[in-house]
Amino acid sequence: MSNAVKIYDTTLRDGTQGEGISFSVTDKLLIAQRLDQFGVDYIEGGFPGSNPRDITFFQEAQKLKLKHARLAAFGSTRRAGVRSEEDSQLRTLLDSGMPVLTIVGKTWTLHVTEILRTTLEENLAMIEDSTRYLVAQGREVIYDAEHFFDGYKSDPDYAMKTLAAAMRGGASNLSLCDTNGGTMVDEFKAIVGRAVSEFGGDKVGVHCHNDSGLGVALTLAGVVAGATLVQGTANGYGERVGNANMTTVLPNLILKLGKTAHCAPQLAQLRDLSLFFDELANLRPDPKAPYVGHSAFAHKGGLHANAAQKVARSYEHIDPSLVGNRTRVLVSDMAGRSSLALKARELGIELDEKRPEMKGLIEELKEREFRGYEYEAADASFRLLVERHLGQRQTFFEVENYRVIIERHGQELWAEATVKLKVNGQSVHTVAEEAGPVGALDKALRLALDKTYPQLADMRLRDYKVRILEGNSGAGSRTRVLIESGDGAKIWGTVGVSDNIIDASWEALRDSVEYKLAIG
Template structure:
């Protein structure tokens, strides 16, 4: 059995059917180039003619010079009762001028009789005629056998007849779709094996949905059973609960199943590619994502961190760098000397766990955690704390004071912030307005600092979260504020804790600015 597989990305079609997922034409063109650079074999661009966005995309994508990937247009078999050459939808697919056309057809007798409302014989003719016509026009045809596993369970003989019709038409691949995402692994693998035995493994692909939480597992089982083409989406985007996540499938195939593909050589770019998709989709990255999530190789317990420091494979199933990720040590009240030393080195400090300063640092960290601080997602605040504890802190500005007022003006609420700073011995006093108090503080700080530190113009606040630490205290409860900041290159988190939400926000905000200045 060959170890090579083909990778078919359907993010631009099936992925965009996910709730909250939308890409502009420009986004789709950028994604096409990015996937081609990564080395996938097929990129499914969407439904030509279905909406203005896809119409424009298929016009503009012709201008791209793809190096490896083949672009596929997606559609369905001809309508019942007409010739394939007369079907308007098939004509639109051909007019898209893509080298590959992927068409979906019915496998299940239920869908043929109750959804298409045609005969079983006519459905077989629709499949064969459509494939044959597209092939005669010089297109490579990939066939998506919709509801294949449900259809097979209803009538396996008819399901196989639909596949035979596809191959008589000349399609290059039979992709078996678990459209409802309800098939379990043993059944799925058994059915794939039967199809491979009947029609040959070089013709079979898999397309899985994640409704049972098994999209990736089913895809890997399909390959193990003899399929050679994998369909999936970036980050598992897709309708309902999503499609099989290619970014989990690929490292499993290449690193654990001894399979290869053209994109295998670029696996180290996987995390960056995942973040790129989330950025265009305006989604927060899944920190728990296997292989590529920020937490995928994070160690919190001192025992784990100590063991990973000595032998990384003791608590890491692969080398994180193979997928563009890295080991992280999470500092909490569970941390010991090994954890803190590893984290310090990760953040750029040269320190030994036997250093006398280590005990002071650990005691301070544990005290702060007891008061409500959490540094797991606030590496920037942690780095500033370590730099102060180790006597390596830099002072960029001194805070003399600040004030915030909130005023109702008609139907609008306006916040005004006054900030007093001292920089290089010079006092600065700035005032700014914004809708919210944190925004006003941010603007006032920038007014004071950007002329002296122009790199702060790149800084933006990306996220702001508030957590009440003791709800029993009511309005006087201690509050933890987390701020995520970025500058177009890096993203970092800062934290502040106080029984005054403005004070907690100020602490997280000034940490974000100090960290940016420290990196310059």
């Protein structure tokens, strides 16, 4: 059994069928180049001729100078009763100019008789003729056996005949598709095992969907059964609930199953690759994603954090750096001295857990979390808190007062914020207007400080989240505000809590500005 596995990425075709996923032609070209740099073996680009975007992509893709990956165009077998040479679908595939053509065929008798409305014999001929014709034109052909597992469970002999037909035509690989995503692991493994025994593992691939939450597990089971090509998508994008997630499949194959792949040397780029896809898709990354998620190696409990510091593998199943991730320590009311010292070190502060200030820091932290503060996404506010307890917090300005007025004039709504600060002993009074109160406060605060601290010019508010903590108090409920800010080089989070949403926002804004001034 071969130890090498080939990676077939179908993000640009199957992945784009996911709800909310859309890539421009430029995006698709960038993705193809990035996947090639990462080392995948095949990149499926879409349906040539199906829409103007894919038509343009395949035209431009012919100009790409890829180092390793082979681009694939996707289509179907010839139509019933039509010669391959005269089939428009096959002609479009050839005209795409792609070196690899992936064709999908029916393996389930239900689809042959009820969807295609043709005979079982004609369907076998369609598969074999189409494959042979495309191979004769000098193209590598991969056969996608659609609904293979449903078809096998309905009529195993016929399902196997469809694979044999593709092999007779010269297909380089038979990719068995769990199109409905409903197959269980044991039966999936057994069915793949039969295909491997009849055609050889070097000829069998798997293509799985995640409808039963088993997309990754099924893919791994297929490889264990002998398949040597795996199809999947970045971050699990895909129709319905998605496809097998390559950012989970790959490290499992390489780090857990000991398989080799051309992309294995680039595995440390996996998290960056995952973030790259989410950025182009305009999606927020899943913090809970295995291996690549922000929380994948985050430790909250004091015992866990302490143990992970001493022996990382005691609470981490792999070294996070192998996939481009890192260990994180989360600060909460569960934290002890070790957790706080670890977290402070992570933020660049050397904090001896035996220092007398630790007791007061822990007590205030727990009291603040009881009131609703949360520092897991507010590292900047936590750093300022630690520096205050250690007597290291710098004073850049003092707040004397602030005020916000909101007015509506017909259909126009605007907010005016007044901020009075003391900067270098001088009183500074500014007024600013914006559409909303938080924007007005942010603008007024900057106006008061920008002459003294020009480094604030490149700072921007990136995200703003509000959570009501005690809904039983109605409009007077306690509110937590989380703000994410950035300056183009660094991103940081701050938190504010108050019975007044404006005051909570002001606290988070003030911390954000103070943190920026502290780091320069």
